[in-house]
Amino acid sequence: SKVKSLEELGISSTILKKLQEMGITTVEALAAANAQELSQNLAIPLQTVQRLISQARNALGLGLKTALEIKKERMSLPKITTGSKNLDTLLGGGIEVKTITELFGEFGSGKTQICHQLAVNVQLPPEKGGLSKRAIYIDTEGTFRWERIEAMARAIGMNPDEAMENILYVRAVNSDHQMAIAEELKEIIPKENIGLVVVDSITGHFRAEYPGRENLAVRQQKLNRHLHQLMSIAELFDVAVVVTNQVMARPDVFYGDPTVAIGGHVLYHAPGIRVQLKKSRGNRRIARVVDAPHLPESEAVFAITEAGIRD
Template structure:
């Protein structure tokens, strides 16, 4: 009898047109729902894509019970199953693209930065990483017909590099109301790696409140690099960085948002030919980032942006200009 009631409940919550809540998940009562909501797990998809261990640690609910709740949520959300290529292609039609401000760079990226993906910009100091982040923040507030999302922006600032004065300059060039643009950009300063991870976890709540379609982390690895030094702490650093990046990717998927991160580089003493620099974070960052852009300085304010990794786009380069007006095409 109990099994039949459970199956009936699972069928009922799948009815079209019904607004589903986490109470519709089998095994979730009022008390459990309250614990989940208190920790930011306030919709079925968020629970379906969560880790049982993480949810258990956050809520204090036993890991076995959490595993059953997540399993039920996945059935309702219809995730975790095999899909045909045609079905995935149809879902890809929901992907949006955000302009960078440069036609050259947009073309290199197949039309701009994709939602549901992490785009990493890495390079040496002064290569233009933070300038591009400021430009993306401005562009996100623009109307859709101009390549924007007409939405708010979330920025996790780890190095105190956000400058509202730069936003004002870029907004005026794009003929935008700079005061309105600044009101739509929400910045949180991350003081250490654990604070940075917490801000990444809380981003979903902020996105719902402000309808944010862009999450920027500038920079991704600086705290991890300074706090976990030496080979003895490498494993712990990579585990935390892996968790953080998957939180960011999950945010992008759930919110259909762009994730843009900057990364630092380090010299490789074993390289004698070619470029001796490599992005921080190793395989963890390399495998999780969907698109990787290497920035290097050119002459007269120009920057060379090289696409070195993408699931489907070929490697290539674009010339951009970092000017007082923002990011524009290089000539």
């Protein structure tokens, strides 16, 4: 029989309480904890802490899974349709929960339009490509338009007012505010039946507040902390997190390694899916998945229409 709670490990109630204050409430969390940090925070000897952690690890076993189990877990993760079959196929079915998806590309490449579409589509029932859930839209640039939500909802036969009621909007005025909002998400998500968190854009405030090369280290450090907040939210609450990142157009490197050439990928050091968007003729856009080992290196063409994202 598997040990399921910290209480069952026989940890004293004083230490239990301290662990809880640190946010360590499960055997898994204790097994993954850093011994040095715990020792300092709990003010108990390192040896004692190491014993606690190995107790937790033993209780969990090695955690071996078969490849088939991993496949089943992965395949059963729900996805949100983008509205374009081409784009969905490129993404392996749509935008995944428990994952951060970064949409990056030049101005006008369709990042914000896709975010609007996903905020509508997440509300669809699973058989139609949604999660029957609501969206949180963190807008840092003031480019959110309820008119687009209304039009996109109407186009798929959804009641526009209901669709708008199911999108919780917040304008982040600076990077500190943006991070404070991300912190609050832990309280909001479980209460409000949220399936999607949008941050449009994730980088804007950070770039403006920490400009240039000389601030690069601080900026990246802060951004990493922000990403970490978002990653744990995605993992903990089974939500999809979609972030946008505006980068300069560099058509010359579209087929090379854009990671190095464009610079400023937010997800460079974080797991997740990076989708590069590029303008094409008229309302056509080209999407490419960058650096995802499980997805084929290919492109998808989609269109931005009055009705929303389409093939």
